[in-house]
Amino acid sequence: MEGDPQLARFLAALQTETQRQKFTEQVHTLTSRCWEVCLGDSRPPSKLDSKTSTCLQNCVNRMIDASNFMVEHLQKMEKNLGQ
Amino acid sequence: MEELMDIEQLKKLTPAQQEQVIAGVKQQAAIANAQNLITDLSEKCTQKCITSPGSSLSNSERQCLQRCMDRFMESWNLVSNTLQKRLQDEASAMPNFGQGGSFN
Numbered sequence: 001m002e003g004d005p006q007l008a009r010f011l012a013a014l015q016t017e018t019q020r021q022k023f024t025e026q027v028h029t030l031t032s033r034c035w036e037v038c039l040g041d042s043r044p045p046s047k048l049d050s051k052t053s054t055c056l057q058n059c060v061n062r063m064i065d066a067s068n069f070m071v072e073h074l075q076k077m078e079k080n081l082g083q
Numbered sequence: 084m085e086e087l088m089d090i091e092q093l094k095k096l097t098p099a100q101q102e103q104v105i106a107g108v109k110q111q112a113a114i115a116n117a118q119n120l121i122t123d124l125s126e127k128c129t130q131k132c133i134t135s136p137g138s139s140l141s142n143s144e145r146q147c148l149q150r151c152m153d154r155f156m157e158s159w160n161l162v163s164n165t166l167q168k169r170l171q172d173e174a175s176a177m178p179n180f181g182q183g184g185s186f187n
Contacts, residue, residue: 007094010101017105021112023166028119031162035127035155044131044151048158056158060165 034059124155 038055039045045052096104132147 004094006098006101010096010098010105011093013105014108017108017112021115023170024112024116025119027159027163027166028116028123030166031155031159032123032127034162035158039154039158044128044147044154046150048154048161053161056161057165060162061169064166064169 030060030063033063120159124152127155128152 034056037059038052048056093104128148128151131151132144
């Protein structure tokens, strides 16, 4: 594979597209969940105020934290089971 | 997707075919993303705005739908920027770890 720069470029381009798509799907999931959390109960406001913007930003970061936390916890559970 | 990524098959492609594959992947992604977005947008906004349907779509329902769609797109962009920043921060914090924060 190293001998073929054309192929290497092609595979890199494929990987870039795959990553881009993964990112976009993550944005979809997060937008959907955080919309419910931050704007779920209200009529749509005439503009995104700073409180709602902060809520959305915090929501994204805490969802990722929560996901990481649960992965860690699952790994601990798995370890404990193995003993 | 994985079963399509047969390396031996990919090696046989001519440069022109490689370009076609990349263009096809991009196009399919764009279609899937547009469909996802439209589905989400209409689900969220009809749920929010059409709560007691009358004999026709009222002005307040129209205004609600319009605002809802605008705010949803704004939210989408804000979430996208926030996620991008987070991934960049994590990547620079652990450069050997690739993309962190896998969220499903």
